Amino acid sequence: MPKGPNGEKRPADAIGLAVMIGKIATGEIEDTREGSSAAAQLGSLGGKKRAANMTPERRAEIAKAAAEKRWGNPPKQA
Known part of the structure; x- marks a missing residue:
């Protein structure tokens, strides 16, 4: 096996x-x-640390860019 x-x-x-x-x-x-791997746990810690070090304006900037990327420019319908 x-x-x-x-x-x-x-x-x-x-x-x-x-x-x-x-x-x-x-x-x-x-x-x-x-459960989850050690790499996944360390990755989540890194993301939290990065967010804590960022200014609220920069976080908002990133969130707006992500929303535009996800929701902006819908495909044209025929």
Whole structure:
């Protein structure tokens, strides 16, 4: 049986993995995955520190740019 990135055993084929997921969903077996990684935790700390060091005006500037990027210039409808 192959091992995942953290050494956990998991099925090699798609059907075996589907059966395992079904068993986890129904509670037959326990999900053995760990929580978030150390890198993810450090990344969130860096983002908080960066936001704390930024002026409110700069944060507003970044937020406006992000909103424009996400919501501005909708695609033209035919």
